Amino acid sequence: MADTATAPATGPGHPAPVAEATGISKRFGATVALRDARISIAAGESHALVGRNGAGKSTLVSILTGLQQPDTGSLRFSGAPAPAFGDIDAWRSRVACVYQRSTIIGELTVAENLFLNRQSAAAVQPIRWKQLRLRAEELLSEYGVAVDPAARARDLTVEQRQFVEIARALSFGARFIILDEPTAKLDARGIGRLFDKLGDLQRQGVAFLFISHHLQEVYDLCTTVTVYRDAAHILTAPVAELGHHQLVEAMTGESASSGTVLVSRPPAARTGAEELLAIDGLTLSGACRELSLSVRSGEVVGLAGATASGNVRVGEAVAGLHRAEGGRISVGGRVVRTGSVPSALAAGVGLVPEERHLQGLVNNRSVAENATLTVTDQLGPFGTVLPARTRTFARRMIRDLDIKTPSATTPVSALSGGNQQKVVVARAMATDPHVLVAIRPTNGVDVKSKEFLLGRIRQVADDGKAALIVSDELDDLRVCDRVVVMFHGRVVAEFDHGWKDEHVVAAMEGVGTTAAYTASGTDKHGR
Numbered sequence: 001m002a003d004t005a006t007a008p009a010t011g012p013g014h015p016a017p018v019a020e021a022t023g024i025s026k027r028f029g030a031t032v033a034l035r036d037a038r039i040s041i042a043a044g045e046s047h048a049l050v051g052r053n054g055a056g057k058s059t060l061v062s063i064l065t066g067l068q069q070p071d072t073g074s075l076r077f078s079g080a081p082a083p084a085f086g087d088i089d090a091w092r093s094r095v096a097c098v099y100q101r102s103t104i105i106g107e108l109t110v111a112e113n114l115f116l117n118r119q120s121a122a123a124v125q126p127i128r129w130k131q132l133r134l135r136a137e138e139l140l141s142e143y144g145v146a147v148d149p150a151a152r153a154r155d156l157t158v159e160q161r162q163f164v165e166i167a168r169a170l171s172f173g174a175r176f177i178i179l180d181e182p183t184a185k186l187d188a189r190g191i192g193r194l195f196d197k198l199g200d201l202q203r204q205g206v207a208f209l210f211i212s213h214h215l216q217e218v219y220d221l222c223t224t225v226t227v228y229r230d231a232a233h234i235l236t237a238p239v240a241e242l243g244h245h246q247l248v249e250a251m252t253g254e255s256a257s258s259g260t261v262l263v264s265r266p267p268a269a270r271t272g273a274e275e276l277l278a279i280d281g282l283t284l285s286g287a288c289r290e291l292s293l294s295v296r297s298g299e300v301v302g303l304a305g306a307t308a309s310g311n312v313r314v315g316e317a318v319a320g321l322h323r324a325e326g327g328r329i330s331v332g333g334r335v336v337r338t339g340s341v342p343s344a345l346a347a348g349v350g351l352v353p354e355e356r357h358l359q360g361l362v363n364n365r366s367v368a369e370n371a372t373l374t375v376t377d378q379l380g381p382f383g384t385v386l387p388a389r390t391r392t393f394a395r396r397m398i399r400d401l402d403i404k405t406p407s408a409t410t411p412v413s414a415l416s417g418g419n420q421q422k423v424v425v426a427r428a429m430a431t432d433p434h435v436l437v438a439i440r441p442t443n444g445v446d447v448k449s450k451e452f453l454l455g456r457i458r459q460v461a462d463d464g465k466a467a468l469i470v471s472d473e474l475d476d477l478r479v480c481d482r483v484v485v486m487f488h489g490r491v492v493a494e495f496d497h498g499w500k501d502e503h504v505v506a507a508m509e510g511v512g513t514t515a516a517y518t519a520s521g522t523d524k525h526g527r
């Protein structure tokens with residue numbers, strides 16, 4: 001495929017790229033994370049970097065931000081060589097990265113976060129808090145960020161935190177910002193506002209490197225795209241010249257099949273099937289009121305909703321993470337004690353949690369140990385765990401879920417983000433659950449692996465069990481037999497197979513009511 005945008009002209013009228021990396025190689029032990037890779041981001045450009053899980057994107061980000069040194073290669077910012085490794089202030093004035101995981105400190109105020117480590121001009125001078133707050137106010141209003149500088153950062157929404165991080169980056173003088181999967185935790189409205197802000201900043205000359213597994217976002221936001229595959233640069237091209245199929249082809253190295261492969265079959269008649277999950281009149285403080293939902297054997301049900309809908313809390317409650325104020329949850333006819341994880345586990349609930357970093361993985365343990373944490377009773381007699389059995393079990397999962405790892409004994413922290421997510425899914429499936437609750441299961445997972453992972457969740461139901469996918473991602477919802485939509489703690493719509501994207505999106509946004517939709521996803525007038 002033609003590499004049409006690799007060498008932007010420089011010289012009068014063509015400023016040097018804000019960032020340019022050439023010949024970058026990086027190894028971690030036997031793993032080659034980057035091989036002679038390159039990227040060039042023009043001033044004021046919105047440039048996407050895409051690739052499958054483990055392609056080397058995060059490694060490049062850590063090199064571009066001065067967190068890691070490449071083994072080979074050179075890096076320039078606006079034509080000048082990169083600062084010395086470790087000169088944090090110099091790096092900060094050239095480039096900043098907004099990660100999916102916030103670097104904002106929850107216990108501090110917004111103002112304190114903005115001026116962290118630079119509160120006073122000289123170390124001996126006392127910090128002038130009032131002045132700090134005023135400067136913060138100025139800074140936030142300069143970048144149009146409507147956040148109270150005195151607010152505790154932990155009280156901010158994900159979106160507000162990202163805006164504070166962007167303002168902080170710009171205040172260091174950086175005119176190049178890397179956004180590493182910034183939309184992963186935002187709902188549709190949040191993404192819209194983030195994109196508006198990025199558009200404003202771009203018009204002011206700020207350049208972006210945007211990393212996302214949502215290819216539509218690449219088309220919506222970026223003008224140029226670079227594809228990495230297996231640690232190497234594959235192409236750089238104007239987004240407008242690259243169709244969706246060509247892009248996926250470049251990422252996977254395989255010729256793309258037509259359309260999405262995430263097809264859901266028309267559901268078989270399930271009315272007679274056993275009810276495996278029954279939620280009756282569930283009330284969860286601050287999340288839902290008298291909510292009822294039923295999932296039968298053989299069914300995958302989607303529980304959709306925007307951030308404030310309460311859908312995630314409902315999913316977590318099924319797995320025993322929240323005590324209910326009222327109502328009942330039963331699994332396979334057995335009442336689960338709400339707020340008790342052991343009770344949910346014993347009833348046969350498997351959970352893919354939303355936050356893999358907090359709830360999902362033990363970082364310094366191996367892939368094998370993490371994948372088998374929930375099934376240690378199957379790995380040896382009398383509570384012992386036989387390492388050989390653990391490894392065999394894990395190897396099967398690595399193969400089944402296509403987890404890219406050098407071996408089963410590799411620490412899970414050495415895996416790329418998307419591959420860590422697969423370990424979390426593997427772990428939930430290891431118990432052979434009666435009801436699998438998967439919260440945004442494909443978060444951070446590349447297009448190809450997404451199909452695969454959702455296929456595996458579908459398989460759980462096809463094997464006679466049930467799955468509840470809690471998500472606002474349309475691709476996740478497409479594999480479901482039914483989609484139930486929540487808005488502000490209540491079920492507002494239900495859609496059977498064959499729903500239209502715009503109907504589900506409208507219901508998630510709170511447009512339309514229960515009465516407006518029938519089970520077929522059309523309104524009561526058949527539209």
Ligand SMILES: Nc1ncnc2c1ncn2[C@@H]1O[C@H](COP(=O)(O)OP(=O)(O)OP(=O)(O)O)[C@@H](O)[C@H]1O
Pocket residue numbers: 028029031032033051052053054055056057058059060404413414415416417418419444446
């Ligand atoms: N600290 C590390 N130690 C060992 N291996 C590592 C380390 N960091 C990254 N790797 C390996 O380098 C390769 C590239 O990983 P990287 O995180 O850059 O991929 P990625 O493209 O960002 O993937 P994802 O889309 O899943 O986030 C992977 O095989 C990964 O396992």
